[in-house]
Amino acid sequence: xLNRKRGKVLAIQRTTAFMQELMVAxxxxxxxxxxxxxxxxxxxxxxxxELNTTAVDLGLGTGGVHFVITCIxxxxxxxxxxxxxxxxxxxxxxxxxxxxxxxxxxCAEEENSxxxxxxxxxxxxxSMPVMVASLHSLIAPIxxxxxxxxxxxxxxxxxxxxxxxxxxxxxRLVALLKSRRLITATxxxxxxxxxxxxxxxxxxxxxxxxxxxxxxxxxxAMGPGVVGTGTPFGTTAIExxxxxxxxxxxxxxxxxxxxxxxxxxxxxxxxxSHHTITALGRLCYTNCFVPIPLLPNDEERILREQIQTGxxxxxxxxxxxxxxxxxxxxxxxxxxxxxxxxxADDPAFFRxxxxxxxxxxxxx
Numbered sequence: 001x002l003n004r005k006r007g008k009v010l011a012i013q014r015t016t017a018f019m020q021e022l023m024v025a026x027x028x029x030x031x032x033x034x035x036x037x038x039x040x041x042x043x044x045x046x047x048x049x050e051l052n053t054t055a056v057d058l059g060l061g062t063g064g065v066h067f068v069i070t071c072i073x074x075x076x077x078x079x080x081x082x083x084x085x086x087x088x089x090x091x092x093x094x095x096x097x098x099x100x101x102x103x104x105x106x107c108a109e110e111e112n113s114x115x116x117x118x119x120x121x122x123x124x125x126x127s128m129p130v131m132v133a134s135l136h137s138l139i140a141p142i143x144x145x146x147x148x149x150x151x152x153x154x155x156x157x158x159x160x161x162x163x164x165x166x167x168x169x170x171x172r173l174v175a176l177l178k179s180r181r182l183i184t185a186t187x188x189x190x191x192x193x194x195x196x197x198x199x200x201x202x203x204x205x206x207x208x209x210x211x212x213x214x215x216x217x218x219x220x221a222m223g224p225g226v227v228g229t230g231t232p233f234g235t236t237a238i239e240x241x242x243x244x245x246x247x248x249x250x251x252x253x254x255x256x257x258x259x260x261x262x263x264x265x266x267x268x269x270x271x272x273s274h275h276t277i278t279a280l281g282r283l284c285y286t287n288c289f290v291p292i293p294l295l296p297n298d299e300e301r302i303l304r305e306q307i308q309t310g311x312x313x314x315x316x317x318x319x320x321x322x323x324x325x326x327x328x329x330x331x332x333x334x335x336x337x338x339x340x341x342x343x344a345d346d347p348a349f350f351r352x353x354x355x356x357x358x359x360x361x362x363x364x
Contacts (some may be wrong), residue, residue, distance in 0.1 A: 003053045004052060005135060007024035007051050016039065018169020020057075022041065022043070032065045033067065034066070034067050034104065035068035040068050040070060048073040051069065069100075086300075091112060093200060105193055108204065109204045118211055118212065128253065129255055131356045133353065134221070134222075134279070137338035138257055139177065140350075141325045141353030141357065143182040146217065148328050154217065156217050157183070157213050157219070159206065160187070161243070162190035165225045166193060168194040170223060171223055184215070190230070235275055237259070240275075256354050257352060264339065273332075291358070292355060293352055295348055323354035
């Protein structure tokens with residue numbers, strides 16, 4: 001079900017290359033809304049717009065804002081927005097296919113791309129480390145600790161899957177990490193869009209990271225808005241299993257970033273999350289590296305038991321106690337939360353990401 005309502009643009013709060021953040025009048029109240037500049041012309045105060053209100057109507061958290069579907073009245077202007085000019089590319093790969101908002105993109109591997117011949121022959125990641133995470137917020141500690149620890153300047157590429165938010169521009173965290181040069185470039189794969197490069201799938205995306213962007217290491221994770229149902233397999237988080245197998249198949253070094261929490265009150269996410277246990281214990285056919293931070297005694301005991309009972313011992317488990325994740329997030333002024341919790345609220349969660357960054361930095 002798609003809920004639609006009309007609203008009037010009251011103000012433009014913020015404009016980026018990807019979107020406009022708006023305040024709109026709807027149902028007699030003001031509310032935040034987003035207009036994606038890849039999908040709709042720029043709007044201005046006073047314009048009447050049609051909004052997708054579904055997430056707000058359902059009371060959702062991540063993504064709980066209205067989204068502009070189209071401009072109804074007041075949008076017929078002679079000027080063309082900068083994003084409209086920039087996106088007129090000779091690409092033929094449709095994303096959001098067979099929906100009213102499908103858009104054409106120039107994917108790195110397609111025939112009209114200047115990278116087509118390069119990717120036509122690329123078939124190996126050449127041992128490039130790939131850190132695969134199940135939650136978007138983990139990209140921050142991974143990137144900060146990696147870039148701080150790596151002994152020489154390194155190119156770290158973020159590949160965003162289509163497991164959650166599709167526009168990379170929705171993530172303020174990605175914009176912040178890029179502005180601080182902690183992430184070098186982005187690739188959006190599948191139906192995700194808006195990256196520095198577009199790619200058809202995870203395999204061509206990884207190869208583009210290595211051979212086009214010359215990445216020394218990669219992070220792969222979905223955007224904001226993981227889907228969960230309280231069942232072992234009904235979550236987008238377990239996409240990590242197939243990605244890790246793909247990294248192995250392409251000759252990369254797969255690093256599984258575990259989801260760990262001792263602040264989450266839900267039993268299935270206490271200690272090592274069932275997302276990690278299911279992906280690595282049941283669904284991942286090949287072996288990978290699993291960095292885990294050293295934690296206080298009681299927490300350490302719980303993790304060891306979960307690793308044993310979850311069939312994770314076949315993987316290369318590395319214990320990390322030199323990541324300094326919490327201190328580095330503070331020093332680099334990276335404000336990040338997960339499920340509303342800060343690094344101080346849930347140190348084990350963020351240290352798990354930092355442990356991956358530390359391990360890979362010491363390989364590079």
